Amino acid sequence: MARMSHPLIVGGVIGDVLDSFSPTVLMTITYNNNKQVSNGHELYPSSVTTKPKVEIPGGDMRSFFTLHAYLDPYRLLLEITHLSFYRIVTDIPGTTDATFGNEVISYEIPKPYIGIHRFVFVLFKQKRRQSVIPPSSRDHFNTKKFAEDNELGLPVAAVYFNAQRETAARRR
Template sequence: MSRSVEPLVVERVIGEVIDSFNPCTKMIVTYNSNKLVFNGHEFYPSAVVSKPRVEVQGGDMRSFFTLVRTGLTLSWEFHRREIISYESPKPSIGIHRFVFVLFKQKRRQAVVVPSSRDHFNTRQFAEENELGLPVAAVYFNAQRETAARRR
């Protein structure tokens, strides 16, 4: 097992969200230009309110990607065409896991966006849009913060 997917297996991202895959593209996710997302890192929702910057290393100007963030689908043509606007994490109770999954499209294609975020299934979405296995994934955890902590 590759060291890069080990945290995804331990936290059951591989298994619950996506199937096992071989990471072949580097994806860097940052919030507010300085909060780098690492597998298992915990952020307070107030730290991830703004839309993240997602950098994909690998591919060329003809490469097309679809980015899914647990229940939120973004399709990017070499980084920048957004289908659904960003929705910041708002966990009400407990710790919530937020996963970014990157798929490389076989060709330029429009993806079928689900009508609802309720019961979104990343595997089913990938299958319906013929995306294949992911090329990169990273996750972070967030939990509700108290009013005192937001100040």
């Protein structure tokens, strides 16, 4: 991950919210319209209204993962003043998808009203099953603190997309 041209660095995910890490697990995020999330691509809010399928192929079922999906609404201001998370799923067995985990914070539909919003999915490997304590609030969430408090260490995978409000003219 040392190359400066990596999409997570260019998009500000590494640096703004996550420390530098080397992905060790493959994670695929697909919305019901068969649109796979790719780093830095733009998706229309109307295409992400349902909970995405989050797959963790490979590995082994004795490993457990935590998925944290969050929104960075003030990316245009180039400062992270407020993060809201949109979903947290714990105890996801390796080789499966998030439906096999424990959804402790349910999916909330992203609603970008002003500017470009960055939606980030971060996957952490848990040290043991049933060891993650969910946060008490969606607002002012700190990913690094959440990982530290739950002994999750650095992420093992991350992917993000951008979205902005769809205007009537843009939808045509």
